[in-house]
Amino acid sequence: MAEQTGLRERKKAATKAALGLAAFRLATEKGGLEAVSPDEIAAEAGVSTRTFHNYFHSKEDALLHDFNEVARALLADLRERARHQPIWDALRDASIGLHIDRRFDVATMKCREDLVKNSPTLITVQAGKFIELFTAAVDIVAEATGTDPADLYPRLVLGSALVAMKVANEHWIEHPQHAPLAEVITRTFAQFETGITRPITE
Amino acid sequence: MAEQTGLRERKKAATKAALGLAAFRLATEKGGLEAVSPDEIAAEAGVSTRTFHNYFHSKEDALLHDFNEVARALLADLRERARHQPIWDALRDASIGLHIDRRFDVATMKCREDLVKNSPTLITVQAGKFIELFTAAVDIVAEATGTDPADLYPRLVLGSALVAMKVANEHWIEHPQHAPLAEVITRTFAQFETGITRPITE
DNA sequence: GAAAAACTTGCGCCGACTGAAAACTTTCGC
DNA sequence: GCGAAAGTTTTCAGTCGGCGCAAGTTTTTC
Numbered sequence: 001m002a003e004q005t006g007l008r009e010r011k012k013a014a015t016k017a018a019l020g021l022a023a024f025r026l027a028t029e030k031g032g033l034e035a036v037s038p039d040e041i042a043a044e045a046g047v048s049t050r051t052f053h054n055y056f057h058s059k060e061d062a063l064l065h066d067f068n069e070v071a072r073a074l075l076a077d078l079r080e081r082a083r084h085q086p087i088w089d090a091l092r093d094a095s096i097g098l099h100i101d102r103r104f105d106v107a108t109m110k111c112r113e114d115l116v117k118n119s120p121t122l123i124t125v126q127a128g129k130f131i132e133l134f135t136a137a138v139d140i141v142a143e144a145t146g147t148d149p150a151d152l153y154p155r156l157v158l159g160s161a162l163v164a165m166k167v168a169n170e171h172w173i174e175h176p177q178h179a180p181l182a183e184v185i186t187r188t189f190a191q192f193e194t195g196i197t198r199p200i201t202e
Numbered sequence: 203m204a205e206q207t208g209l210r211e212r213k214k215a216a217t218k219a220a221l222g223l224a225a226f227r228l229a230t231e232k233g234g235l236e237a238v239s240p241d242e243i244a245a246e247a248g249v250s251t252r253t254f255h256n257y258f259h260s261k262e263d264a265l266l267h268d269f270n271e272v273a274r275a276l277l278a279d280l281r282e283r284a285r286h287q288p289i290w291d292a293l294r295d296a297s298i299g300l301h302i303d304r305r306f307d308v309a310t311m312k313c314r315e316d317l318v319k320n321s322p323t324l325i326t327v328q329a330g331k332f333i334e335l336f337t338a339a340v341d342i343v344a345e346a347t348g349t350d351p352a353d354l355y356p357r358l359v360l361g362s363a364l365v366a367m368k369v370a371n372e373h374w375i376e377h378p379q380h381a382p383l384a385e386v387i388t389r390t391f392a393q394f395e396t397g398i399t400r401p402i403t404e
Numbered sequence: 405g406a407a408a409a410a411c412t413t414g415c416g417c418c419g420a421c422t423g424a425a426a427a428c429t430t431t432c433g434c
Numbered sequence: 435g436c437g438a439a440a441g442t443t444t445t446c447a448g449t450c451g452g453c454g455c456a457a458g459t460t461t462t463t464c
Contacts, residue, residue, distance in 0.1 A: 006431075008429085008441075048444050050444060053422075123333050124326055124327060124333070125326060127332065127333045128322070128327075128330070145401070147401075153401045155365075155369045157398055159365035160361075160365060163357075163358065163361035164358065167357045171354050174352065191354070195394065195395045196359055196394045197290045199347070199355045209461070210460085210461055210462075213411090249413090251452095252412075253412055255453075
């Protein structure tokens with residue numbers, strides 16, 4: 001959490017976050033990221049257009065900046081947990097431990113989800129980020145299970161966990177009052193433990 | 203399989219396939235799709251650049267044209283099987299029924315896999331296509347399981363199946379001599395039936 | 405066999421993105 | 435503190451992918 005940084009690095013992180021936020025705000029305002037140009041985002045964040053592109057490859061990347069942050073946190077936490085817990089528990093608890101529900105408020109998340117859902121390019125870029133996360137995490141899972149990253153098993157476990165995570169989050173965002181996020185994640189992961197072919201009764 | 207079409211539609215399908223093939227050939231030739239321009243692809247397929255863009259949004263789309271074809275076939279088959287089989291079996295058998303190993307030869311598939319693996323944009327676009335496939339199939343799964351497409355269960359089942367499919371295919375392409383594709387798929391899907399937390403012994 | 409519908413093409417355009425060099429800011433050694 | 439060094443931002447010019455449009459061509463329809 002507490003990474004020692006100089007002023008310079010903190011400033012960079014700040015502008016990056018500012019750009020991400022600007023992208024999000026403008027996109028919601030205009031009802032879609034397509035309607036927003038990199039120039040507008042840069043202006044909103046108070047930097048030049050070129051600087052925007054120094055930080056992000058595309059406006060989609062900017063909007064999904066949060067995703068990277070969360071992914072980074074997940075990886076760090078997972079790496080730690082994998083040393084002491086069975087991998088499946090580590091994956092589940094790391095998902096819970098992100099506490100997405102505390103990081104962002106529900107309305108914002110819903111909004112974000114809608115933005116992504118309605119933009120083909122955003123869907124695609126986000127999907128790509130999941131793959132990145134997958135490839136980054138597969139080594140951890142492989143090592144924890146004593147298998148090779150190229151084997152079937154670690155890829156299946158990690159794939160399942162990422163699906164579980166995504167589906168649980170989506171579901172909770174749609175029905176935040178129904179149950180706390182941690183519980184939804186727990187139940188979703190539990191579904192994989194007993195076999196996917198029969199549903200666990202809600 | 204045998205769709206009744208006029209001359210016009212067959213020609214369209216032909217040029218689309220030709221463009222896809224051209225993209226693939228040029229990409230392998232030049233060691234990466236980045237090194238290939240839409241103009242080259244169009245030229246290779248004997249049409250104008252503008253026509254290329256009438257068929258595909260991007261060169262990545264062109265290269266992944268096969269994916270769409272396979273996805274279409276999968277959906278059609280799944281829709282049919284879901285009427286008579288339990289959904290999990292339908293998903294597995296539809297995956298097997300594609301007979302990827304008969305449609306393309308192994309060397310080509312390996313080549314294609316490498317192209318995708320080495321190109322961030324290709325990875326991303328392909329990931330997006332999986333999401334498309336997901337959203338197209340989730341209704342089928344939901345109906346088959348008597349649930350709502352927004353529920354947890356159908357999304358988990360379908361997500362698992364797609365992961366299984368992808369992982370099994372990847373694995374088989376890397377080790378085609380080890381076991382026939384159908385068997386790899388069967389074993390991979392079986393992993394989900396007994397619960398993901400303990401590996402099935404190979 | 406002519407009119408209608410569908411497809412291809414060339415042209416012009418816009419917007420996203422990049423490279424290079426100049427201006428500026430932070431850092432570091434003394 | 436101060437000045438050189440390293441890193442960052444900006445301006446500017448340019449490339450490239452992709453799209454709308456309208457004219458030309460092919461297929462379909464009756």
